[in-house]
Amino acid sequence: DAKTTQPPSMDCAEGRAANLPCNHSTISGNEYVYWYRQIHSQGPQYIIHGLKNNETNEMASLIITEDRKSSTLILPHATLRDTAVYYCIVTASNTGKLIFGQGTTLQVKP
Amino acid sequence: NAGVMQNPRHLVRRRGQEARLRCSPMKGHSHVYWYRQLPEEGLKFMVYLQKENIIDESGMPKERFSAEFPKEGPSILRIQQVVRGDSAAYFCASSPVRTAHDTEAFFGQGTRLTVV
Numbered sequence: 513d514a515k516t517t518q519p520p521s522m523d524c525a526e527g528r529a530a531n532l533p534c535n536h537s538t539i540s541g542n543e544y545v546y547w548y549r550q551i552h553s554q555g556p557q558y559i560i561h562g563l564k565n566n567e568t569n570e571m572a573s574l575i576i577t578e579d580r581k582s583s584t585l586i587l588p589h590a591t592l593r594d595t596a597v598y599y600c601i602v603t604a605s606n607t608g609k610l611i612f613g614q615g616t617t618l619q620v621k622p
Numbered sequence: 623n624a625g626v627m628q629n630p631r632h633l634v635r636r637r638g639q640e641a642r643l644r645c646s647p648m649k650g651h652s653h654v655y656w657y658r659q660l661p662e663e664g665l666k667f668m669v670y671l672q673k674e675n676i677i678d679e680s681g682m683p684k685e686r687f688s689a690e691f692p693k694e695g696p697s698i699l700r701i702q703q704v705v706r707g708d709s710a711a712y713f714c715a716s717s718p719v720r721t722a723h724d725t726e727a728f729f730g731q732g733t734r735l736t737v738v
Binding site for chain 2: 546555557558561607612615
């Protein structure tokens, strides 16, 4: 699985969009980009995933650059409950085996 | 539809005792994964099981740790002769059978093991 690089921490004002970047310059053609988050030591929660097209669901949007070397997770209207560690994971595996990095700690502030 | 159920949520063991952590996957899920999270660290994959089979145990410590997912009943992660370094949160995830990236893994709330 390709390695990912994320900033260790970010702040966001409540109600504003949170844009979390992820670099994955060595991604292969068959690897997907997954995002999970972990709120205060709870079990990780799936957010979204994609291959090359941008994706949107009820939680977030995923923007993948055309060369697929980086992506951005967008939480359109961050709330205090979105404070968590966000993990960007790149994998070709279609199982639930995931390789977690250090993630980005997002702090949403009032 | 209940989520992934792990029990106990908290477990305290003395050094040298055995710890048994249980995981009941979501209904209809036949794949189970165990992860360990040491204090202030990220999650580390340990083992991937299907019913009655270990598929990938590349993250399991070579000694004292074992896992099973029997035909009936929950998956069990067993740690023998626990040491203080085993103190961590252990998370279980499950997923259904799939042939493409059409679904995701669901995680339980974890078991927090403290070795005293």
